[in-house]
Amino acid sequence: xxxxxxxxxxxxxxxxxxxxxxxxxxxxxxxxxxxxxxxxxxxxxxxxxxxxxxxxxxxxxxxxxxxxxxxxxxxxxxxxxxxxxxxxxxxxxxxxxxxxxxxxxxxxxxxxxxxxx
Numbered sequence: 697x698x699x700x701x702x703x704x705x706x707x708x709x710x711x712x713x714x715x716x717x718x719x720x721x722x723x724x725x726x727x728x729x730x731x732x733x734x735x736x737x738x739x740x741x742x743x744x745x746x747x748x749x750x751x752x753x754x755x756x757x758x759x760x761x762x763x764x765x766x767x768x769x770x771x772x773x774x775x776x777x778x779x780x781x782x783x784x785x786x787x788x789x790x791x792x793x794x795x796x797x798x799x800x801x802x803x804x805x806x807x808x809x810x811x812x813x
Contacts, residue, residue, distance in 0.1 A: 761795035
């Protein structure tokens with residue numbers, strides 16, 4: 697009986713390793729800070745990023761960042777060149793509230809370039 701349990705546990709661990717190897721995690725979406733034209737949050741749940749290339753991204757903040765609707769912010773890691781989903785935090789200027797970025801979604805893709813003649 698103990699031998700059967702041990703075999704069962706070992707086969708389960710091997711299957712878990714195979715499944716983990718087959719499902720690689722997608723790289724997080726990151727944007728260059730220099731490419732951000734502006735940001736806005738009307739509800740403290742979503743943060744809209746307007747980009748230089750014409751894209752509009754929305755970030756689903758982790759939790760509610762209510763003070764973000766009224767005040768500006770600074771990135772928690774100053775001097776960073778890129779901002780990545782689920783990795784970057786920001787601090788609201790007056791209240792000091794800390795907010796963490798969630799997943800980015802593309803609301804408007806960059807405009808198509810006209811075809812060359």
